[in-house]
Amino acid sequence: MKVKALTALLVAATCALSLAGCAHRRGPAPGQLTLGMVTDVGGLGDRSFNDSAYRGLQMAHARIGAYVQVLQSRSAADYQPNLTALTNLHFDMVYAIGFLMGLDLDQVAKQHPQQRYAIVDAVIDDPNVVSITFREQDGSFLAGALAAMVSKTHHIAFLGGQDIPLIEKFEAGYTAGAREVDPNIKVDVKYAGSFEDVAAGKELSNLLFNDGADIIYTAAGKVGLGAIDAVKSRDGDYIIGVDSDQDALAPGRVLTSMVKKVDVAVFDVARSLQEGKPMHGHVEFGLKDGAIGLTDFRYTKSAIGEANLARLKAIQAAIVSGKIVPPDSRKALAAFTPVPL
Amino acid sequence: MPEPALVLRGIRKAYPGVVAVDDAHLELYPGEIHALVGENGAGKSTLSAIAYGETRADAGTVRASGTVGLVHQHFELVGRLRVWENVLLGREPRRGWRIDEAAARSRVLAVAERNGLAIDPNAFVETLPIGVQQRVELLRELDREPAVLLLDEPTAALAPAEIASFFATVQGLAARGAAIMIVTHKLQEVIAYATRVSVMRHGRIVAQMETAATSVDEIARAMVGGELPSVAARAATQPTPCLSVRALRAGSGETSVEDIALDVRAGEIVGIAGVEGNGQTTLADAIAGMIPYDGTISFANEGAQIGVIPQDRHREALVMPWSIVENVMLGRQHRPELRRGATLDRAHARADAQRIQERFDVRAATLDVPVRTLSGGNQQKIVVGRALIDDPNVVLAYNPTRGIDVGAAALVQSRLMQARNDGAAVLLISFELDEILALADRIAVMYRGRIVGEFERTNVDRGAIGRLMAGLS
């Protein structure tokens, strides 16, 4: 009897509370552009492309009034459920952040041909997927050219995460850029075999510095944070950061960062949708879109010098104009010859 | 005549499938000791629960002149608390927010003294013998000064000496004006100590008698509604060797057995007499193959079938939440006639259960009710029926009639005798000497793990057996 009464009370309380709560309704307004995003395992707060992509969504919210929703993935096992969950809520566009999600998105996209998707850093051959990639080789070319100008030992290095085609673009562009400036420069290349092992990043970059390299370009996710940690105690040596602006992580010791403005690309895709001219298929973003580039050297301007900065500007103009075509693979690098400016 | 202390009028209580109490009338007067008897399932427990107010009747009225107290058959004591804590549980005298221990102790002592019960209020209950624990249970009710005291099977767990002193206490209570009702199976005690007796059968009170003017036989006849089933006659058999135990040594500590030599022949019942705790359990477990042993236990015929009636039917013999049919299969699940490949032949099991129900008069609404819902006597009938259904060569019966009513007990004994007549070797271990004297062809007496004497049925000496059981030679 007592139990029954208690149950009735609880049910009543629940009903009362649910009516009371009705005032705070959240969710998209009718007609509002709705954008969903699934992070990769890095999640929000990775200070890298997940954060950058989210900035793009916030831009879309601020400038074109989009409704924005993010689902974070704790592991790769969450990708499919998260993508499907947003699909089931009929978002106008669902962004998959990171090439890691490529196969999962391919599978989900085939099951939902009516839904629009966008993926960053991978090319998925489905009619309902916009594949956003970047001409990382362009920015890396600039990074390589700058490194060759600044290096005192004529010996620089590249530290990659995993040896996959995406990272190869960084390596090839960087090496070619360095040869553009100094055809005889020595470029050491090392891969950490991981994007997450911070300790390995520190270890490997110390190794490279001790071998005589004085500048290391990292394209290795969190591994790069280890390299930045290593350079803090090495006067005269530099790291070139990647993806987002990492200059402030070790002011004066991070020469520059090759930033990949995922936010710009994410926003452009959303805007195209809003304007009724949605992008299709494979879309490449590069220097001329402002989606790739070096930071503004705020801690290292004097170390680089005006002359070098002017020369860098000229190289950038040559890339945008098409006079220089940075290689995007080791094969293309082998065929690359410096272009006299 | 004084005013009755408790009046039950037109009480009816039905449970799904069974009417437990039907139009029962009962009046209890101050100063009387009233016995309520009946077979298991006759409705005694339900009626006393209604009188106590624990169960609500479907119809009828209950009127009591004062508090009603109830002492349960199974003690409801907290073993790790002291006597005074148990007696006053929930009614502790307080001083501020603390229990006033001194006042509590003296109050318990006062109640004990008033009722002539010796007790140490500081003792931990779990350290006390059963008889003393019952005193604690009684004190708990007496502290509330009940006008009516209901006692459910109060002597079931007591030793003979404890029984006498218990009834002395009860008679004292009655003399001081309490109305007392005792629910019991033990008809001798009814005749010896009660003033009146009410007999229940099938939920009704069918007879009410002054104990001075009746007899055990008359009460028993009223209980079963006719003549008791008489134990099957002992047929002449040609005993041939069947079970043979030599130099058996098993167990450890107080209950170990040593140097046991025993023969049970087909067509005879061998009774093991003895006081509880002298190794009988160890002997039975060794023969049933439940524990390791030294020595030999051999059966005359290869692959002899052995039907076991374990001592604890709730724990060792039955799966309480299971139906009668399923319990009838237990232990027989590999018999060829019960299996069809990897599955059980339930139709066959149901037929077996039906046969047991008929042979043993098992009272149950259907064969699919959980055995938990049956009375103890009916549960034991199933256990015994299952042990005998496959015509075993050897029957091992451990206290086969303990705690069940007279009708069921007579039936069980009769079926054991029949098994013997049909050529089974029956080993009967019982703490009730009367049962052994009634059934056994030969009697062995166990004391401290050894067999200390053997008697043929033809030259039994009850006195000698009693002395051997007590360890006197």
Added chain:
Amino acid sequence: MTNMRRTLAGPLGAVVLLVVLMSLAMIVAGTSPLDGFSALFYGALGGRSQIGETLVATSALLFPALGIALAFRGGLFNIGAEGQLLIGALFAGAVGAQLHVAGPLGIALLLVLGAIGGGLWGAIAGWMKARFNANEIIATLMLNFVAAYVSLALVSGPLKGPLATGAETAWLDQAYWLPTLLPGTRLSIGILLALAVAVVLWWLFSRTIFGFELRAAGDAPEAARRAGIDIGRITWLSLALSGAISGVGGATIVTGELHRFNTQLSPGYGFTAIAVALVGDLQPLWICLAAFGFGILEAGGLAMQASAQVPKDAIHVIEGLIILVLAARRYVAARAETTAV
């Protein structure tokens, strides 16, 4: 009547409790329960794709719940379904990534491997109990951790897929994917296998000698021993079978939905399944219903997070509470049973 009420009181009470607790969680999260529940049910049942996701979760919960029920009926509190599922999935994923046989044969092989893996894991606990009288609760619980670390070590090292960043194997060849049951969803025919297991278990419990002996060992161990039942054999066998069922479940996730092994492939299915088994009153057919209910929570919970901002973890907390309540209720009932006699 009383019996019916007794069996229904638990599950119904659990549902009422669930609704009340979830309402409170929603209010704490700042959403009205009305919105929260409509998001939950829309996300779980609002369309083909939603139902697909719900049934994916149902299937993932049903296997371990049935495994748990098998052990529980035998009186063994197997709370190691999570580890057994993981090892089953690991076996299937590790071999599946390198397999070169015909498709259907390959799928069958992977499912059998899942059963072997999970069964092995269960049998270890069973052997520890039968041989050393180890407490099976502790043994199975601890083996969950062993399973997690063993799989993490293997999949971070030797079994790691070439492109994987987290702890996962390479993807299975498409030939080894379980066929899709509901087109346009991730739902594979694995759920039919789960339902088949439920029917087999029902038959096992109610018809077979083994099931009879198992239940006897669970309901009255001493009477079972005296009925000639080898309790030690029942112990390790039922834990092994229990683990095998969970292991097949893991293999089904690998071949059916995820198409590779990932150490995080279960968001605690093995633990939620305890609640599923208890709510289903340990009856295989009721468990199917309970699994569907919890599938709604799992799939709808994600949608609720996406549209009503109630963290999905709130649902897991609540499920945990339900396990606690139901387990306590069973424990009390068991105590009452033993003291009543």
